[in-house]
Amino acid sequence: MKKLVGIVGTNARHSYNRQLLTFMQRHFQDQAEIEILELTDVPLFNESTDGSDSPVIQNFNQKITAADGVIIATPEHNHSLPSALKSILEWLSFKLHPLDGKPVMIVGASYSVQGSSRAQLHLRQVLDAPGVNASVMPGSEFLLGRAQAAFDEQGNLKVSGTVDFLDSCFAKFLKFVDVIGELNVPDAISYQPGTYAVHATGHNGEIPMSVTLSKDRIENIQIDTSTETAGISDVAFERIPKAIIDGQTLAVDAISGASMTSHGVIDGVATAVKEAGANPDDLKKRRGGTTAAQPEAPVQTLDTDVVIVGAGGAGLTAAAKVLQSGQRALVLEKFPSVGGNTVRAGGPMNAADPDWQNQFAAIPGEKHTLKALAELDPQTIDPEYRADFETLRGQINDYLNQTTGQPGYLFDSKLLHRIQTYLGGKRTDLNGHKIYGQYDLVKELTDHALDSVKWLESIGVQFDQSQVTMPVGAIWRRGHKPMGDLGFAYIKALQPYVESHGGTIMTETAVQRLTTADGRITGLIAEGPAHQRIEVTAKAVILASGGFAANVKMLQKYNTYWTAIDDDIQTTNSPAMTGDGIELGTRVGADLVGMGFSQMMPVSDPDTGELFTGLQVPPQNYVMVNQQGKRFVNEYGSRDELTQAAIDNGSLFYLIADDEIKKTAYNTSQEKIDQQVAAGTLFRANTLADLAKQIKVDPAVLTATIKAYNSYVDAGEDPEFHKNAFDLKVQVAPFYATPRKPATHHTMGGLKIDTGAHVLNAGGQVINGLYAAGEVAGGIHAGNRLGGNSLADIFTFGRIAAASAVADECAVETE
């Protein structure tokens, strides 16, 4: 049976057009399934604030895409179609084009005898517009005049002649749907056989791809992923080529979380197809042969001991630990690939390991830092930390006395890690609310971080013992860096461990809600990849779904720290980080803590949030200018200082560099630079004045700014912003401007937990059966998270959550 969508062309509460569609739905139920869509929640179209991704527009998009045809019932307002109907058609012709080639039938009802005749003509013209490009059925115009008198009490059309005419119009439309379906079948495609070298767009720029075409088939797609960040886009590089080859089509859905790389691969194949003499648009119209209606998927029921939400570092750690305790573990991940944000991490995790660190020599400045710390007035330390601070002071003084007159070794202790985590997280928000890490949680973290390193080694993560590293924002050298592959190194060990020890990982499975009975958590309900309902019963649920740095609305809602968070702010995170676990938890009564605080990465790509585009040079070499071409901050400032200064200056700013500075960039190659200049994402000019014009600032202002900056470098002092250190001047052409904007990086707030990772309710009581670990939980990092502490957090609390869940809920079995 054909599936049709009926659109009620008005947002009015009472509508005869709605009544007409409802009648058609009932009257034709043996011939077609008509789903009625309402315009009630559709916002007015605005090209400046794209809402194409909003749930309401996506609902229209998906339903229309899946339907065989569309019926639009329009009233007439002022001789034309209502603005509400025009608005949805504008949304559906802007970024999305679900009506392209779709069979459409127009009907209309009105108070007057006109029966919306003029609105229907306008609607036809609108549907003919190239952005909409619907296939509107010609003739068979159904106009229902004097609609107020047309229906009986059951909502049926009274006049049998009207019903007969509607029957004939509808019968014709069903045939029309078939005819148009054939029209949409593309002509046979033929290629000039060969292997075509093209490019795909990867996460880190363009990457080589070769596409082999025979006379009538796409035979093979090879992508060289050697320059890509492992773990982020792998799934796109595997699945997209397979889907293209299997379906011999370019109408392939992007993989969520890797949509840029998905489209990059599709576009690359399109280029090859074009070079081979075929029209890629024909392949984009060709459906993959999967449009045949799939049978309703049955409800799937699963039973396990511990179910874990999220397959990032925290979730996989919890799963591994559950399995080690002899219990069953099931991990649900909403994205197609595992790894979450962990695969985007730089790699080093913090853990004080003095036996190891002491083998390294201290570097200049470290003793000074320790001395300054020991000299802090204990009264400025919050009471719960004061005893630890006093003990630490003793440790530091012993160390300083012991190494007087020598460079000394690298000092560290659990207490130094604890006090630095505490001091680093101390912040005051815009409302004067002070926050710092909750003592017992910070103690738990710093006491057990090293155990986490050892545990990771035991399941196969190898650490580079030859160097102790300090990730950005870490304050101290205590980073344990895994060998190879940055953050992916952890996932590369954890995933196979879980799978080979009997754990199950289900991807593309989004948890919708937790289930409860008698005040305890009994499992959850999720939606699987085939939209099937999955019901899981479990003894415990561990939320390990990450923070909400990719959910701007949520950030804005809770923010109390930044003066403003732009609607179009980007994120360094995986797009999966939308705060799902926080939502799941609060719906069963969980309390939240520290939600107003978030961390931004000040120097991110304005369009993608990426850190490693443009020219990334050490801060002593870059000059930051605002949209007026003036410096506005000490480039050596902390992340928070740089971020707030950027927000105060309209968010967008530029890193100015010259040809000498370019040589200090650690992220790029000449080829990538040329690509970005060509793409307009990086600016290059032979004079500062020309560069200024390109970034739309006054050439005189930028030239004066750089002249002043160069004079500060000569003088070794910056009287304006007191930059701590500078190295190179900006003087050798060509000059570069890299546009930057702050991007969201880490959300500090989350579910309130205790030291056993139990989730607490507003009364401070444990919610039985519910646990949380990682960024989804709050209270540890408070106002600011030290670099390297997020990994320490997830591996430590991931294990704790698993241990608690097993001890609390699974031991009962043995009775």
Place this chain on the structure above:
Amino acid sequence: MKLVGIVGTNATQSTNRQLLQYMQRHFADQAGLEICEIVDLPAFNEPEQHVAPAAVQTLSDAISAADGVIFATPEYDHSIPAALKSAIEWLSYTTRPLINKPVMIVGASNGSLGTSRAQAHLRQILEAPELKALVMPNVEYLLGHSLQAFDANGDLVDADKRHELDQAFNEFVAFVGLTEKLTPTETFFEQSRQFSWSQITNGEDL
């Protein structure tokens, strides 16, 4: 002469806004042109009471106080933008300030057609009984390739297009003067002001 220019879009960047700004400056000696935006108007939703929200009332008051109105419309999908249609629906459903008001239609688009189809729709819309505007006949001003049409000072680059606009505007000024003589007494339009969509339920198709 006091005119109101309505920017027919809620977009941040609009060459129709630019066109009105150019006209405002360029014709400053002949008429005061107040530019009105529709971006802050809510989406029309047929309220129970026929009362204009504050933003609609403000726009309506400006129109009522003016001698004539210039609509500058983009073209979205062969018609006027939903945002402009929504503004017109508000006016037609509540205060009806366009009744008997002289109107000139202009439009700018980046394509070569310069909003010809949107302007034709707008003409038909403004002739609806709830609106009854006096749209100037015979003259249409279509500005195609509008992204390249203005220089850095916001002036029209092309001399022919400048000249054409001068002529159209002069005709409109004359048209406004002419309509004053045409206008019957206020009471003539009383029935139009009373018109309501549901009135036709009684079989009175106006």
